Amino acid sequence: MLPNKMKFAVLTEKGHAEVRVKELPKLREDELLIKQEACNICTTDYQQWLGLREHQGYPMAGGHEASGIVIAKGDKVGDTYEVGDRVSILYDYCGICDNCKAGMITICQNKKLFGKNYSDEYYGIFGFSDYFIRNAKSFVKMNPDLSPSEAGFVEPLGSVLHGMRKIRLRGGYDTVVVIGGGTMGLLNAAAARAMGVRVIVSGRGEKKLETGRKMGFEMIDAGNTDPVEEVKRLTNGRGADSVIVSAGATSANQQALEMVKDQHGRILLYAAGYPVPELNVDSNIIHYKNLELIGTFGSTLEDFDNAGKMLSERRIDVSNLIEEKVLLTNIQEAFEKASTKGNFRISVMLQE
Structure with a gap:
């Protein structure tokens, strides 16, 4: 009945x-x-x-x-x-x-x-x-x-995949840094890794760091080290091809601007923040560095379908x-x- x-x-x-x-x-x-x-x-x-x-x-x-x-x-x-x-x-x-x-x-x-x-x-x-x-x-x-x-x-992964398409990841070549080691940060990291790029995650708190390591990611302890310096060290001074900001905070926005590579870098503003974070950037920097600041929100039907397939096929755990x-x-x-x-x-x- x-x-x-x-x-x-x-x-x-x-x-x-x-x-x-x-x-x-x-x-x-x-x-x-x-x-x-x-x-x-x-x-x-x-x-x-x-x-x-x-x-x-x-x-x-x-x-x-x-x-x-x-x-x-x-x-x-x-x-x-x-x-x-x-x-x-x-x-x-x-x-x-x-x-x-x-x-x-x-x-x-x-x-x-x-x-x-x-x-x-x-x-x-x-x-x-x-x-x-x-x-x-x-x-x-x-x-x-x-x-x-x-x-x-499916819904959160769909929103992640929506952003991934915007930053045009190049498997086998790009290094992506995710700022934020919480649920959505590590979900972004898992999706990026599934696309064949190197992933570095910057997070705070031992539980988040431990979970990220358990999932197989390179983790930066942002509470005890300078994440910008660590990214530069881990990339031999080059910086990240793309930075995904998965923490809604002014400090995360600033770190992204400093750790992205000098030319043709991409910053994906994935997370909203309350209270509203600030983004302080000189427009000439965007101009001369060919820097892309990319917003992302929501998902398309294609993103949802792809998320369902990736989860169902266990390409993302x-x-x-x-x-x-x-x-x-x-x-x-x-x-x-x-x-x-x-x-x-x-x-x-x-x-x-």
Whole structure:
């Protein structure tokens, strides 16, 4: 018997998350009913819990790094998905605006990211829900052998791959430095390594350094050494071909400017920061050094598909980036742990 109710987590104000219950809508002909199994708490999620992203709105039924199992499908879904398939969840998008037609679904012109797209009452896409109904176009099929928490990495990895395409990595030649040894820093590093380049990660904190080394990366202890000098030493004075800034901080921006190579270097500004970091650079430096400052945000459908394939084929292993699994009923504890400095992803388990 199919469920008719859903249990979900919602942020009601700064520092407070709770579990609520509501009726599931009727399954439409182009939709899938998903038994959602896990949803990882993203930086975007816990920063709102901390009060740093209150512009996103309350009540927020958030969570977007989620995966689950198809348990029913509409009559017109076709054979792309079958009952029993493991899927990872994408954002809702209209599919008809100019951006969507170009595949850029995270900047859909008709569906606001984290907006009230699934409810008149709640913001968000209900990732922290035990069951949910979504349009069949909002999924990527996953390897059933992946754990639910690992399958939930399609969304963050998609955003990483979006940035990777912009910095035009040259396998077997480039050296890439990632500033930031947290979840997204090491995910950027893993994606860059999968593309055949040398990767150096600059991070702080023994747990992050140890995890990075466990994953096989060259790690710079930025808390006890000058990361700019270390990058120059490790590259024989040349500097990095590309620097990925995966820490939203003014100091990280400054380090990137100093450790990138003198000519035709590229700096990818991957991370947002709250409060907003500063970027202080002389425009003549950009001019004379042929320096590229590149912004990246969101993902295309192609990025999401590639992320699903790379995870499913285990070309990227994210198992070390899962800090702990916490039940949905303990959602407040989950947010407390997710926002604890130094922790990796907290995965909320959505089925009792």
